Every structure is written in C-alpha cells, then in structure tokens.
Amino acid sequence: MLNPDSVGSTFAGTDSITVSQSDIDAFCAVIGENDTTIAPPTFTIRITLTQFEEILTRPEVGLDWSRLVHGDQKFEIFIPVKAGDQLTCAATIESYRVAAGNEIVSVRSDLHKGSELAISAWSTLVVRA
C-alpha cells in the first residue's frame, strides 16, 4: 500500500538525462517515423516511468510496482525534445485512492530543459488487488 503521507510530495530527479540520437532512432523505428530530428510525442515516457518506478517503490512510499497497470496517460509538450537535450525530471504524487481493493495513483512528471518546462506528463497507475 502506498503511504498516504507521500501524496502531494514532489521528488526531484538527481541527475539530468541526455537524450541520445540512437534512442530517438530506436523509438522512431518502432512506429515507422522517418523524421528522427524531433522525438515522437510519447518518447519521454521512458524517462518518466523510470523515475516514477524509482520514487514510488521507495520504502517510505511503498507501491508494489510488480502488480501495476497503466490506466491513462497525458502529455503536454511545450518544447519538442531533440537529441542532445539535457532533461531533469521532477515527479509529484498528485492523488491516491483505493477502489474495490485497487490502488489508484495519479502522478505528474515535469521534464525541464535548463530552466524551461519542456514536457508535463500525467499518469494514472493502478495496482491491481
């Protein structure tokens, strides 16, 4: 069970992540995108989900990642991502509830490029009963 005291907390990512052209190329290849100069709209989910897992499974937060399914996902893109961009990720646990034994957690990820907000992403994650 998630520790309810963690709701509202924001966790800053420790290191910046540098987007590589090869990572964009691999993602584009999956979806058949020929223009690899800009990352596809959902590309940064890798950075976001990695950080959500790191934060939500901390002992003081306590989510069971192995039973997790993705409920919904939203992106707002302010600055398109390109190779060489250095992004920092801050994650906020926005809400938490239990319904029919399922834990439902809403988390937001803010990716900054320097001081500018590049992408906000919201995920609803469900831990199945």
Place this chain on the structure above:
Amino acid sequence: MVHIGGARMIEVGTVLDEKIFYIDRALLKQYADASGDQNPIHQNEEFAVSVGLPNVIAHGMLTMALVGKYVSDFAGGSAKVIEYSARFIKPVIVPLGEKVDLTVSATVAEITDGKISISLSATSAGVKVLGMAKAVVRQ
C-alpha cells in the same frame, strides 16, 4: 475551414483517413528495447497467462506511440503536437505468430486560436482499446 498538412482542408466534424498499424511479437520486443519496458506480460505468454491475462498483450504505451505517429502525420510533424492523452481501456492481445491490427481514425473536434483538437479512435480486432483519446496540434 483551415489548411493542414499542405493543401488539405478540414473543418470541425471532418473525419480523417483511417490508418491500420500491425503489431506482432517482434514489434513488442522492439518496443520493449526502445522504451526500456521489459515487463514479461508483453513478451512471455506463460507469464502473461499466469497473471490472469488471455495472452501476451501490447504495451499500452506502444499503442499510444503508434496512435501518436498518426497524430504527428496529421499535424505535419512531431514538433507540432502539443497535447496528447488517452485512457487504456482494453489490452491489444498479440498471439504468437499473428499480426494484429491497430486501426486508427480521428475526427476534428475543435479549431481555435491556431490549434486543432482531434478526437481519436483506436481499435484492435474490432475492440476499442483507447478511451477518451485526443490530441491538440498547432496549425
């Protein structure tokens, strides 16, 4: 009426051309490697069944990435996509040796202030897999 993607004219209510993507186990492996999501429910049938799924299922985010490609194509490039959201309502089931469809279409919902909102539909084997899927692109 506004122009989008060259000479195309659209207005609220315009239904955009359908596109069909095909998903097989090889694509799931390719997406797992590209995204870092190596959850075995997307690759290992025995494991998927053991946790109560009918078969191996596609990553929800793979479905969203493919529909995202549809959105980028409509917008005239990924750089024009400014909002994109969806709810994962049913899994895309990917049996061994099969190529399953992901059939995508969209309707123009709103045109305002240099932005176009589209409402997206995504089905696989006739089953709706994304709910409340929408995107906003810059004109």
